[in-house]
Amino acid sequence: MFEKEEEQLKNLYDNIQVPLDSLDEAIFTGFQKASLDKMRKSRRKKWLFNMTAAAIILVGFFTTIRISPAFADYISVIPGMEKLVDLIRDDKGKMLAVENDYYEKIGVSQEKNGIKFTIDGAIADENGLILFYSINTKEKLKEVYTEEVELESLDEKELGESSAMLGTPLYSEKGKTSHSEKFEFYFQTPLEVKRFEIKVGLKVKGQKEVFTLPFELKKEIQKKKTYVLDKEVEIEGQKFTLSKVDVYPIRIAVHVKMNHPQNTKKLLYFDGIRLIDEHGETWSKIANGFTNSGISDDEEIIYLQSNYFREPNELYLEINKIQAVDKDEANVVVDTQRAQILKQPKGNKFIAARVEGDQIILSMRPKKEFSYGLFNVVRDKTGEEIDITETSISHSLEDEKVIEYGVKLPGLNAEMSPISLELVYFPSWIEGNEKIKVK
Amino acid sequence: MNADEKLVRDAIKGDDTAFLQLIQLCKIDLYKTALSFLRNEEEALEAVQEVTYRAYKNIHTVRDAAYFKTWLIRIMINYSNDQLKKKKRVVLNEEILKLHGTVEHHTEMELKDAMSTLDERSREILTLKYFQDMKIKDIAVTLQCPEGTVKTWLNKALKALRDKLEGNGGDLHV
Numbered sequence: 001m002f003e004k005e006e007e008q009l010k011n012l013y014d015n016i017q018v019p020l021d022s023l024d025e026a027i028f029t030g031f032q033k034a035s036l037d038k039m040r041k042s043r044r045k046k047w048l049f050n051m052t053a054a055a056i057i058l059v060g061f062f063t064t065i066r067i068s069p070a071f072a073d074y075i076s077v078i079p080g081m082e083k084l085v086d087l088i089r090d091d092k093g094k095m096l097a098v099e100n101d102y103y104e105k106i107g108v109s110q111e112k113n114g115i116k117f118t119i120d121g122a123i124a125d126e127n128g129l130i131l132f133y134s135i136n137t138k139e140k141l142k143e144v145y146t147e148e149v150e151l152e153s154l155d156e157k158e159l160g161e162s163s164a165m166l167g168t169p170l171y172s173e174k175g176k177t178s179h180s181e182k183f184e185f186y187f188q189t190p191l192e193v194k195r196f197e198i199k200v201g202l203k204v205k206g207q208k209e210v211f212t213l214p215f216e217l218k219k220e221i222q223k224k225k226t227y228v229l230d231k232e233v234e235i236e237g238q239k240f241t242l243s244k245v246d247v248y249p250i251r252i253a254v255h256v257k258m259n260h261p262q263n264t265k266k267l268l269y270f271d272g273i274r275l276i277d278e279h280g281e282t283w284s285k286i287a288n289g290f291t292n293s294g295i296s297d298d299e300e301i302i303y304l305q306s307n308y309f310r311e312p313n314e315l316y317l318e319i320n321k322i323q324a325v326d327k328d329e330a331n332v333v334v335d336t337q338r339a340q341i342l343k344q345p346k347g348n349k350f351i352a353a354r355v356e357g358d359q360i361i362l363s364m365r366p367k368k369e370f371s372y373g374l375f376n377v378v379r380d381k382t383g384e385e386i387d388i389t390e391t392s393i394s395h396s397l398e399d400e401k402v403i404e405y406g407v408k409l410p411g412l413n414a415e416m417s418p419i420s421l422e423l424v425y426f427p428s429w430i431e432g433n434e435k436i437k438v439k
Numbered sequence: 440m441n442a443d444e445k446l447v448r449d450a451i452k453g454d455d456t457a458f459l460q461l462i463q464l465c466k467i468d469l470y471k472t473a474l475s476f477l478r479n480e481e482e483a484l485e486a487v488q489e490v491t492y493r494a495y496k497n498i499h500t501v502r503d504a505a506y507f508k509t510w511l512i513r514i515m516i517n518y519s520n521d522q523l524k525k526k527k528r529v530v531l532n533e534e535i536l537k538l539h540g541t542v543e544h545h546t547e548m549e550l551k552d553a554m555s556t557l558d559e560r561s562r563e564i565l566t567l568k569y570f571q572d573m574k575i576k577d578i579a580v581t582l583q584c585p586e587g588t589v590k591t592w593l594n595k596a597l598k599a600l601r602d603k604l605e606g607n608g609g610d611l612h613v
Contacts, residue, residue: 002600005601006597031455357452
């Protein structure tokens, strides 16, 4: 019936020339990109293990902030500042710190086998240290990974325990000869050390180079400003206490005591929280980096971008949206043998569970994109905690609207089932409109 | 087929060499599929890159090792359709086709143009059947529908194609 058409269709692409070299290159590039993602994922895991407190990293959507005229002036007079700006463009507080001359130029470098590693400068306060660095190479490179990074004190005083964020590695299909990034360290105890040594392992073309650079901070460290609040707040009948706000040059730490005994819900995560001054200028959460850390079961610190270098007459905290679930529903229980969800918060938001090797994957169809790693404590049937080595979030291949949340649990086996996963994020909220005076 | 299925299982377990070998085996078909949808070499190559990327990241979702290739082609088709939607190129080609009017002997160019004016499903079905030489049974698995439906769709697609090629734009004005 359609012989003619069939014949033509069959012949249509039989005789085309396939550009084999370009095809192989395309495959290789795609493969490399994917395997690099996998490595990044495991690197993120490494950060988590570096942390002493159960801090949660949220690498959020990159929000850019318009550069103020004062800032534009400032960077135009100092050469080499543009690349720095790109690294802090998502954070008003860090931009203000630079604008107010709180950035300290360092310029210490070491060269090895055609690779030059430079600590360009730093922003430091009692709580954190941001090191801006650059890598310059003689030949164009497509990939450079920062492997282990160790920061040590050259003073008599020891450095306190720290959490670190190591930035993104260099990855460029065309190849680049320079790459700028930053390390961020946050300390458990106030930073008093002035002289440091940083050891950075770089992996270039499968070879490892270790750079060791001593450096010194000379700028006086600005003291934090603390506002003690001890204010109880209630949203939809759920209470929490804002204990204090510490304003550091790099970030603001809002201390919150969550989960009062009479609460019926477990408060998980503050989605809507910001500072606002008398002019209506707002300071939101950290966009890319540590957004909060748990100090204990019911105490948490939420990090906001800093207004340290502003002197507002009035300052308020606005809170309007908090992720919360009923207390007795704050976990998901999965029968891993039968891939069944035995228990979950009401509303049946989780639509399926499956087990792949040592990974449990739960899927959901959230109304809006919900890109949080949902779980951080996982227990087996005896209540014993199981280590999570990797968490993943991906869109389902069959249905883009379905998001799959995976947790990798090495050694997962049938004996452990049922597995209980405690929720740290969940798309259900309590909402209100609270404005609390800070200053 | 058995050796290939073992490769698929190895790839799912995280064996990169196995994964790359599999892509090698399917690369020509991937490329041709991309080309039939996107119609230019550069975009087809980009599509192969993206599909390799997606396949690697989602290899754990392969349910049946025997159908790895159809799974891969499916990703390619989805990707290509998304690209086409983004570009709305179909509209442009319809215009060109109108200008050409009817010709007795259809040139390759015309056939490609006609293909690109078909609806998504018809294009998919023709691609799988004639460019990939897939059996009705395998197409049914790929598209997750009964074989009877595939046959119906295929007939519709061929008819639509003929109408586009022969009709004086008849269908095109609808």
